[in-house]
Amino acid sequence: MTPLKITLSAAALLLAFSFPATADEMPDEQYVLDLGVGVMAKPRYPGSDEVIAVPFPIISVGRFFVPGIGQVIDGDERVKRFSLYPSFNFNGRRDSSDSNELEGLDDVDWALEVGLGAAYRHDWIRGFIEVRQGFNGYSGQVADFGLDFIANPTEDLQLMAGPRAGWGSDDYMDTYFGISGKEAADSPVYDKSYDAGAGFHSVGLAATASYDLTEEFTFHLRGGWDRLIGEAADSPIVKEGSANQFYGGAGLSYEFGFSLD
Template structure:
């Protein structure tokens, strides 16, 4: 079953100082080395689409296939500033705006949610940054929720980066996700009325802010040619803290897996003389 992706964060690395195209912890795509021709263009943008198998909602024990866009930027030019992103660079500090879309969650999504209120869709907007070298990357990001929740969420991550063959780039490393009390209580808390309406499935529970999961993430990208890039990503997260102690997680699953595939096409062009 296909539906709009609800948990994959998509980030453009505008303002990056390292040439890393996408937020390391967010989207499937990574920015590959530029060809000699593309390295002289003002703008190099990779656009594509992918599909990811992920839990239906956080703490769910059922999975769905979510389509999502792939966007990465290899070079970006601003008049007066020059190339603010240059994909030829292999190391340095980088910054990126990040966003995430969380779909609506309804009691009808699972018997484990019986009696719970509907949580409306949420948009998360924020900023991230980090440091990378040719074989190492560390990053942190923070996002503010709008609509469905008004809390703050973020992620910390470290990656090792290897190049097992000429056209391959593989990264892997640990992740830690955290959230404020507003977010945790929205998605993991159970009110007295929800507990009463659940038919005994849920008990009243107040969730506090803190780290909500730890896990591992790995990605591999293959340059089919100078323009087409193939991507594969996998991840595992374990709910911890108040998220793991929630009756919603107790009824569902504390172990969350994901795997995705995607393809992107590179566009290189000039806009300014």
């Protein structure tokens, strides 16, 4: 998981490839969606030691019908499955007025990340990789790697936890962790420039818990810790803040279904 951003990858639309259902197996509802919202406490910006509360969306797909093909997502609870899914992230704007440590640095506009994820689950373990392209705030690429250990203590409760790692391209790293010569000259905090190159920028742990309150409503808890590493950890911005990045939040989602026939 990449650090310090409104993480939509955790709420990506899971488009698992499965065999089309036959007419006898066709569910009454062709589309089943799980939509909700939550609140998360997270660092103010990458490398910050200040925490702010931000909203985060909860979006998932339980069933999805493609005309002429059938149910490409059928709600099947198989535990041995390869899946592909779109991955999204949104990085909020970073203003020099956000913190004394940012005084003299250029503002960083909001950035939308769009890409693709691939995962494979075998029984109680799931591994995934997500690759995204950044737009607006930066134009580079990022990749997230993760491994989840899955448990279902009860029929209504699912727990997932495991290690994470994040990678960023030159443009991503320099946008959030670099300092230009002009910025160093304008800043009362930093006295020299810093160029952050491409590489792994974080390792950490993440955990989620989902509990079905009713057939429609689900309560979600999520949290984790990222440790900035490499050239991200060496950035003067991070040294003025913190390499340890903690986050946690809770939300509620509602499941509903419909058909277009």
